[in-house]
Amino acid sequence: MMHDLNRQLLQVLICLRGIEFVVGIINGGKVPENLMLYMVSVQDDYGHVCGGILISEDFVLTAAQSDGVKLKSVVLGTHNLKEGVKTAIKKKYKPEAYESFDKGHDIMLLKLSRKVPLNNRVQTIRLPESGMNIKENQRCYVAGWGKTSTQGLGVNELRMVDVSVINLDICKAQWYDLPANVICAGGYGTNKGFCQGDSGGPLVCNGIAVGIVSFNRNFMCTYPDVPNGYTDVSKYLCWINSKKVV
Structure with missing residues:
Protein backbone atom coordinates (compact mmCIF):
# COMPACT_ATOMS: atom_id res chain seq x y z
CA MET A 1 0.00 0.00 0.00
CA PRO A 32 11.52 10.92 0.42
CA GLU A 33 12.23 8.09 -2.02
CA ASN A 34 9.38 5.92 -0.74
CA LEU A 35 6.73 8.60 -1.35
CA MET A 36 5.00 9.91 -4.47
CA LEU A 37 5.89 6.88 -6.53
CA TYR A 38 3.29 7.94 -9.12
CA MET A 39 5.29 11.02 -10.19
CA VAL A 40 6.36 11.17 -13.82
CA SER A 41 8.75 13.42 -15.73
CA VAL A 42 7.41 14.10 -19.25
CA GLN A 43 10.34 14.71 -21.59
CA ASP A 44 11.44 15.73 -25.08
CA ASP A 45 14.81 15.01 -26.70
CA TYR A 46 16.50 17.48 -24.35
CA GLY A 47 15.07 16.35 -21.02
CA HIS A 48 12.36 17.38 -18.56
CA VAL A 49 9.46 19.45 -19.90
CA CYS A 50 6.73 19.05 -17.30
CA GLY A 51 5.37 16.78 -14.61
CA GLY A 52 2.69 14.12 -14.79
CA ILE A 53 1.12 11.28 -12.83
CA LEU A 54 0.72 7.59 -13.56
CA ILE A 55 -2.99 6.70 -13.39
CA SER A 56 -2.75 3.17 -14.83
CA GLU A 57 -0.02 0.88 -16.11
CA ASP A 58 -0.03 2.56 -19.52
CA PHE A 59 -1.57 6.03 -19.06
CA VAL A 60 -0.12 9.28 -17.70
CA LEU A 61 -2.12 12.42 -16.89
CA THR A 62 -0.48 15.82 -17.42
CA ALA A 63 -1.25 19.37 -18.68
CA ALA A 64 -2.26 20.09 -22.28
CA GLN A 65 0.03 23.13 -22.29
CA SER A 66 2.99 20.74 -22.18
CA ASP A 67 2.29 19.75 -25.79
CA GLY A 68 3.93 22.90 -27.14
CA VAL A 69 7.11 20.89 -27.74
CA LYS A 70 7.68 17.45 -29.27
CA LEU A 71 7.15 15.15 -26.32
CA LYS A 72 8.88 11.80 -26.70
CA SER A 73 8.94 9.83 -23.45
CA VAL A 74 8.29 9.66 -19.73
CA VAL A 75 10.60 8.76 -16.87
CA LEU A 76 9.17 6.83 -13.91
CA GLY A 77 10.51 4.99 -10.91
CA THR A 78 12.91 7.67 -9.68
CA HIS A 79 12.89 11.05 -7.95
CA ASN A 80 16.27 11.88 -9.53
CA LEU A 81 16.15 12.94 -13.18
CA LYS A 82 19.70 11.69 -13.67
CA GLU A 83 18.34 8.18 -13.15
CA GLY A 84 15.33 6.17 -14.25
CA VAL A 85 14.26 4.39 -17.41
CA LYS A 86 12.47 6.09 -20.30
CA THR A 87 9.23 4.77 -21.73
CA ALA A 88 8.08 6.08 -25.11
CA ILE A 89 4.83 7.99 -25.58
CA LYS A 90 2.58 6.24 -28.10
CA LYS A 91 -0.32 8.70 -28.32
CA LYS A 92 -1.52 12.00 -26.86
CA TYR A 93 -5.11 13.04 -26.12
CA LYS A 94 -6.36 16.56 -25.36
CA PRO A 95 -9.98 17.68 -24.85
CA GLU A 96 -11.58 18.93 -28.07
CA ALA A 97 -12.44 22.17 -26.25
CA TYR A 98 -8.79 22.90 -25.44
CA GLU A 99 -7.38 25.90 -27.31
CA SER A 100 -4.84 27.39 -24.93
CA PHE A 101 -4.14 27.23 -21.22
CA ASP A 102 -5.75 30.61 -20.49
CA LYS A 103 -9.08 29.29 -21.81
CA GLY A 104 -9.13 26.21 -19.59
CA HIS A 105 -9.36 22.45 -20.23
CA ASP A 106 -5.61 22.28 -19.54
CA ILE A 107 -5.36 18.51 -19.25
CA MET A 108 -3.79 15.82 -21.44
CA LEU A 109 -3.67 12.03 -21.41
CA LEU A 110 -0.58 10.18 -22.62
CA LYS A 111 -0.79 6.55 -23.71
CA LEU A 112 2.52 4.79 -23.20
CA SER A 113 4.11 2.38 -25.66
CA ARG A 114 3.96 -0.42 -23.09
CA LYS A 115 2.50 -1.27 -19.71
CA VAL A 116 4.96 -0.43 -16.96
CA PRO A 117 5.30 -2.91 -14.09
CA LEU A 118 4.07 -1.67 -10.72
CA ASN A 119 6.52 -2.32 -7.90
CA ASN A 120 8.19 -0.68 -4.88
CA ARG A 121 9.42 2.17 -7.12
CA VAL A 122 6.42 2.71 -9.42
CA GLN A 123 2.78 3.06 -8.33
CA THR A 124 -0.41 4.65 -9.66
Whole structure:
Protein backbone atom coordinates (compact mmCIF):
# COMPACT_ATOMS: atom_id res chain seq x y z
CA MET A 1 0.00 0.00 0.00
CA MET A 2 1.14 3.50 -0.73
CA HIS A 3 1.63 5.87 2.16
CA ASP A 4 -0.97 8.68 2.14
CA LEU A 5 1.77 11.28 1.70
CA ASN A 6 3.12 9.21 -1.17
CA ARG A 7 -0.05 10.11 -3.03
CA GLN A 8 0.05 13.84 -2.38
CA LEU A 9 1.30 16.38 -4.87
CA LEU A 10 0.49 18.88 -7.51
CA GLN A 11 1.81 21.24 -10.13
CA VAL A 12 1.02 24.32 -12.04
CA LEU A 13 0.23 26.23 -14.93
CA ILE A 14 -0.19 29.14 -17.33
CA CYS A 15 -2.42 31.91 -18.60
CA LEU A 16 -2.85 35.15 -20.37
CA ARG A 17 -3.34 38.56 -18.74
CA GLY A 18 -0.72 37.81 -16.16
CA ILE A 19 -1.00 34.06 -15.97
CA GLU A 20 2.04 32.22 -17.27
CA PHE A 21 3.56 28.74 -17.60
CA VAL A 22 4.77 27.34 -14.30
CA VAL A 23 7.78 25.23 -13.39
CA GLY A 24 9.22 24.72 -9.86
CA ILE A 25 8.33 24.13 -6.21
CA ILE A 26 8.74 27.16 -3.92
CA ASN A 27 9.75 26.78 -0.26
CA GLY A 28 9.30 23.03 -0.35
CA GLY A 29 11.54 20.10 0.50
CA LYS A 30 13.00 17.00 -1.08
CA VAL A 31 10.52 14.12 -1.43
CA PRO A 32 11.52 10.92 0.42
CA GLU A 33 12.23 8.09 -2.02
CA ASN A 34 9.38 5.92 -0.74
CA LEU A 35 6.73 8.60 -1.35
CA MET A 36 5.00 9.91 -4.47
CA LEU A 37 5.89 6.88 -6.53
CA TYR A 38 3.29 7.94 -9.12
CA MET A 39 5.29 11.02 -10.19
CA VAL A 40 6.36 11.17 -13.82
CA SER A 41 8.75 13.42 -15.73
CA VAL A 42 7.41 14.10 -19.25
CA GLN A 43 10.34 14.71 -21.59
CA ASP A 44 11.44 15.73 -25.08
CA ASP A 45 14.81 15.01 -26.70
CA TYR A 46 16.50 17.48 -24.35
CA GLY A 47 15.07 16.35 -21.02
CA HIS A 48 12.36 17.38 -18.56
CA VAL A 49 9.46 19.45 -19.90
CA CYS A 50 6.73 19.05 -17.30
CA GLY A 51 5.37 16.78 -14.61
CA GLY A 52 2.69 14.12 -14.79
CA ILE A 53 1.12 11.28 -12.83
CA LEU A 54 0.72 7.59 -13.56
CA ILE A 55 -2.99 6.70 -13.39
CA SER A 56 -2.75 3.17 -14.83
CA GLU A 57 -0.02 0.88 -16.11
CA ASP A 58 -0.03 2.56 -19.52
CA PHE A 59 -1.57 6.03 -19.06
CA VAL A 60 -0.12 9.28 -17.70
CA LEU A 61 -2.12 12.42 -16.89
CA THR A 62 -0.48 15.82 -17.42
CA ALA A 63 -1.25 19.37 -18.68
CA ALA A 64 -2.26 20.09 -22.28
CA GLN A 65 0.03 23.13 -22.29
CA SER A 66 2.99 20.74 -22.18
CA ASP A 67 2.29 19.75 -25.79
CA GLY A 68 3.93 22.90 -27.14
CA VAL A 69 7.11 20.89 -27.74
CA LYS A 70 7.68 17.45 -29.27
CA LEU A 71 7.15 15.15 -26.32
CA LYS A 72 8.88 11.80 -26.70
CA SER A 73 8.94 9.83 -23.45
CA VAL A 74 8.29 9.66 -19.73
CA VAL A 75 10.60 8.76 -16.87
CA LEU A 76 9.17 6.83 -13.91
CA GLY A 77 10.51 4.99 -10.91
CA THR A 78 12.91 7.67 -9.68
CA HIS A 79 12.89 11.05 -7.95
CA ASN A 80 16.27 11.88 -9.53
CA LEU A 81 16.15 12.94 -13.18
CA LYS A 82 19.70 11.69 -13.67
CA GLU A 83 18.34 8.18 -13.15
CA GLY A 84 15.33 6.17 -14.25
CA VAL A 85 14.26 4.39 -17.41
CA LYS A 86 12.47 6.09 -20.30
CA THR A 87 9.23 4.77 -21.73
CA ALA A 88 8.08 6.08 -25.11
CA ILE A 89 4.83 7.99 -25.58
CA LYS A 90 2.58 6.24 -28.10
CA LYS A 91 -0.32 8.70 -28.32
CA LYS A 92 -1.52 12.00 -26.86
CA TYR A 93 -5.11 13.04 -26.12
CA LYS A 94 -6.36 16.56 -25.36
CA PRO A 95 -9.98 17.68 -24.85
CA GLU A 96 -11.58 18.93 -28.07
CA ALA A 97 -12.44 22.17 -26.25
CA TYR A 98 -8.79 22.90 -25.44
CA GLU A 99 -7.38 25.90 -27.31
CA SER A 100 -4.84 27.39 -24.93
CA PHE A 101 -4.14 27.23 -21.22
CA ASP A 102 -5.75 30.61 -20.49
CA LYS A 103 -9.08 29.29 -21.81
CA GLY A 104 -9.13 26.21 -19.59
CA HIS A 105 -9.36 22.45 -20.23
CA ASP A 106 -5.61 22.28 -19.54
CA ILE A 107 -5.36 18.51 -19.25
CA MET A 108 -3.79 15.82 -21.44
CA LEU A 109 -3.67 12.03 -21.41
CA LEU A 110 -0.58 10.18 -22.62
CA LYS A 111 -0.79 6.55 -23.71
CA LEU A 112 2.52 4.79 -23.20
CA SER A 113 4.11 2.38 -25.66
CA ARG A 114 3.96 -0.42 -23.09
CA LYS A 115 2.50 -1.27 -19.71
CA VAL A 116 4.96 -0.43 -16.96
CA PRO A 117 5.30 -2.91 -14.09
CA LEU A 118 4.07 -1.67 -10.72
CA ASN A 119 6.52 -2.32 -7.90
CA ASN A 120 8.19 -0.68 -4.88
CA ARG A 121 9.42 2.17 -7.12
CA VAL A 122 6.42 2.71 -9.42
CA GLN A 123 2.78 3.06 -8.33
CA THR A 124 -0.41 4.65 -9.66
CA ILE A 125 -2.43 7.37 -7.92
CA ARG A 126 -6.17 7.47 -7.39
CA LEU A 127 -8.38 9.99 -9.18
CA PRO A 128 -11.34 11.72 -7.52
CA GLU A 129 -14.93 10.59 -7.83
CA SER A 130 -17.33 12.59 -9.98
CA GLY A 131 -18.74 15.56 -8.07
CA MET A 132 -16.11 15.34 -5.35
CA ASN A 133 -15.93 18.56 -3.34
CA ILE A 134 -12.63 19.90 -2.04
CA LYS A 135 -12.97 21.81 1.22
CA GLU A 136 -11.72 25.36 1.62
CA ASN A 137 -8.42 25.46 3.57
CA GLN A 138 -7.90 21.73 3.04
CA ARG A 139 -4.20 20.90 3.20
CA CYS A 140 -2.90 19.35 0.00
CA TYR A 141 0.46 18.80 -1.70
CA VAL A 142 2.08 19.74 -4.98
CA ALA A 143 5.38 18.43 -6.32
CA GLY A 144 7.72 18.79 -9.26
CA TRP A 145 11.18 19.23 -10.73
CA GLY A 146 10.71 22.92 -11.60
CA LYS A 147 12.46 26.07 -10.44
CA THR A 148 12.82 26.80 -6.73
CA SER A 149 12.81 30.58 -7.31
CA THR A 150 11.67 32.90 -10.09
CA GLN A 151 15.22 33.43 -11.39
CA GLY A 152 16.44 29.96 -10.42
CA LEU A 153 16.96 26.71 -12.28
CA GLY A 154 15.06 23.45 -12.34
CA VAL A 155 16.18 20.65 -10.03
CA ASN A 156 17.12 17.01 -10.52
CA GLU A 157 15.61 15.87 -7.21
CA LEU A 158 11.82 15.86 -6.86
CA ARG A 159 10.52 18.45 -4.39
CA MET A 160 7.12 19.00 -2.75
CA VAL A 161 5.30 21.57 -0.64
CA ASP A 162 1.99 21.71 1.21
CA VAL A 163 -0.62 24.22 0.02
CA SER A 164 -4.14 25.09 1.15
CA VAL A 165 -7.24 25.09 -1.04
CA ILE A 166 -8.70 28.57 -1.64
CA ASN A 167 -12.39 29.40 -1.88
CA LEU A 168 -13.39 29.63 -5.56
CA ASP A 169 -15.22 32.95 -5.07
CA ILE A 170 -12.04 34.46 -3.64
CA CYS A 171 -10.11 33.05 -6.58
CA LYS A 172 -12.55 34.54 -9.10
CA ALA A 173 -12.21 37.92 -7.41
CA GLN A 174 -8.41 37.77 -7.81
CA TRP A 175 -8.30 36.46 -11.39
CA TYR A 176 -9.89 38.25 -14.34
CA ASP A 177 -11.84 35.80 -16.48
CA LEU A 178 -10.89 32.68 -14.51
CA PRO A 179 -11.29 29.57 -16.72
CA ALA A 180 -13.97 27.03 -15.86
CA ASN A 181 -13.18 23.75 -14.09
CA VAL A 182 -10.37 25.15 -11.95
CA ILE A 183 -9.22 24.53 -8.37
CA CYS A 184 -7.22 27.27 -6.63
CA ALA A 185 -4.56 26.49 -4.01
CA GLY A 186 -1.29 28.04 -2.85
CA GLY A 187 0.08 31.49 -3.59
CA TYR A 188 -2.35 34.18 -2.33
CA GLY A 189 -0.74 35.52 0.80
CA THR A 190 1.63 32.58 1.30
CA ASN A 191 5.17 31.84 0.18
CA LYS A 192 4.35 28.34 -1.07
CA GLY A 193 3.41 26.99 -4.48
CA PHE A 194 4.75 25.96 -7.86
CA CYS A 195 6.99 27.56 -10.48
CA GLN A 196 8.16 27.09 -14.07
CA GLY A 197 8.64 23.40 -14.80
CA ASP A 198 5.98 22.08 -12.42
CA SER A 199 3.05 22.26 -14.84
CA GLY A 200 1.31 18.95 -15.42
CA GLY A 201 1.99 17.74 -11.91
CA PRO A 202 -0.77 16.86 -9.44
CA LEU A 203 -2.50 18.64 -6.62
CA VAL A 204 -2.93 15.81 -4.13
CA CYS A 205 -5.45 15.90 -1.30
CA ASN A 206 -5.89 12.92 1.03
CA GLY A 207 -4.01 10.68 -1.38
CA ILE A 208 -6.15 11.63 -4.39
CA ALA A 209 -4.99 13.59 -7.46
CA VAL A 210 -7.69 16.28 -7.54
CA GLY A 211 -5.91 18.83 -9.74
CA ILE A 212 -3.29 19.32 -12.45
CA VAL A 213 -0.85 22.26 -12.17
CA SER A 214 -1.86 24.88 -14.74
CA PHE A 215 -1.07 28.59 -14.12
CA ASN A 216 0.30 31.36 -11.89
CA ARG A 217 0.93 35.11 -12.31
CA ASN A 218 3.57 36.55 -14.64
CA PHE A 219 6.27 33.93 -14.03
CA MET A 220 6.50 35.28 -10.46
CA CYS A 221 6.94 32.29 -8.19
CA THR A 222 7.88 33.84 -4.85
CA TYR A 223 4.85 34.69 -4.60
CA PRO A 224 2.29 37.12 -6.04
CA ASP A 225 -0.76 37.72 -3.89
CA VAL A 226 -3.01 35.71 -6.19
CA PRO A 227 -3.95 32.02 -6.06
CA ASN A 228 -2.29 29.34 -8.17
CA GLY A 229 -4.60 27.55 -10.61
CA TYR A 230 -5.11 23.82 -11.22
CA THR A 231 -7.34 21.93 -13.64
CA ASP A 232 -10.12 20.15 -11.71
CA VAL A 233 -9.64 16.46 -12.57
CA SER A 234 -13.14 15.49 -11.37
CA LYS A 235 -14.65 17.42 -14.29
CA TYR A 236 -12.84 15.23 -16.84
CA LEU A 237 -13.40 11.70 -15.56
CA CYS A 238 -15.74 10.66 -18.40
CA TRP A 239 -13.30 12.04 -20.96
CA ILE A 240 -10.37 10.21 -19.32
CA ASN A 241 -12.24 6.91 -19.20
CA SER A 242 -13.36 7.22 -22.83
CA LYS A 243 -9.77 7.61 -24.03
CA LYS A 244 -8.49 4.73 -21.91
CA VAL A 245 -10.72 2.28 -23.80
CA VAL A 246 -9.77 3.51 -27.29
